[in-house]
Amino acid sequence: MNPLDQLPIPLLEWYRDNARVLPWRSDPTPYHVWISEIMLQQTRVAAVLDYYRRFMAALPTVADLAGLEEDKLLKLWQGLGYYNRARNLQKAARQIQEDFGGRFPDTYEAILTLAGVGEYTAGAISSIAFGIPVPAVDGNVLRVVARLTGDGGDIARPETKNRMRQALLAVIPRDMPGDFNQALMELGATVCLPNGAPLCGQCPVRALCTALREERTGELPVKGAKKARRIEERTVFLIFRDKRVALRRRAAKGLLASLWEYPNELAPAPCPVEAAGLEPGCGGRHIFTHIEWRMQSVVVTAASDALPQGWVWADRDALAGEYAVPNAFQSFAHLVEARLG
Structure with a gap:
């Protein structure tokens, strides 16, 4: 039956x-x-x-x-x-x-x-x-x-x-x-x-x-093993000036395509702007389907308004209402909020 x-x-x-x-x-x-x-x-x-x-x-x-x-x-x-x-x-x-x-x-x-x-x-x-x-x-x-x-x-x-x-x-x-x-x-x-x-x-x-x-509820359903995730160690730069934070847009294709992010690179990485001050931030972790980011932030006080081409400064209102920043960076939200005032 x-x-x-x-x-x-x-x-x-x-x-x-x-x-x-x-x-x-x-x-x-x-x-x-x-x-x-x-x-x-x-x-x-x-x-x-x-x-x-x-x-x-x-x-x-x-x-x-x-x-x-x-x-x-x-x-x-x-x-x-x-x-x-x-x-x-x-x-x-x-x-x-x-x-x-x-x-x-x-x-x-x-x-x-x-x-x-x-x-x-x-x-x-x-x-x-x-x-x-x-x-x-x-x-x-x-x-x-x-x-x-x-x-x-x-x-x-x-x-x-x-x-x-x-x-x-x-x-x-x-x-x-x-x-x-x-x-x-x-x-x-x-x-x-x-x-x-x-x-x-x-x-x-x-x-x-x-x-x-048949007492098999723990065995079923059968699902093949997932592919192991690749681990990436990344440095995230939280760059501030006059209650604004620097953002850059990700590439139009690939992971998190076209979204805005706090600048980050595979660790170790040099600061991408001229800094008037540097201090350690907090760590963060985010798991994608096939990649795991293990992140350490650096809080940067920028020496000037100069940013690489395509980057923007965002104040609190712009960050809340205009720029889409993915949850991958949620670990750093409290540091950003504290600095934007």
């Missing part, structure tokens, strides 16, 4: 009674679902809520998103990380304006053509906003399905994802596909937790679960 065959009814009943109240669920227009799903990629719901509300207040329509200056978009996104998500949102908004007459596409195949949209996001938008019966298979869903069915395939491999997607396609309710997909995601996010710590006693489908019956 396939446990997925009996999944929809108890899962949907549980979701009806236990679903978290979230703003994009309360008004599931295609635009709202799309923005929320992109924000939620590799980001917790609690962290997304305020960003989502601010984003919708500033950019209530696709046309507003398509027409916004990129620097303002990146500032609006500041702190969420993975900034290519924001750039792809804007690319897709412009596709919608140019290729679909400003109307959000209403088929799975058309949604899949949008920049930054893969099978999962297309499935989520299609099912939740348009009622199209296609699965939305993210990490939470893969974990739930692996445990329910006892599937020991590596969930990082395309063939495993496709096998699970096809299995869900066979059982997804044609009349409630959006609720079914959201219920699976909700179950994975709140009950069928990762790292061998599921709350099986709270699970509405525990009677169907192969992993629980």
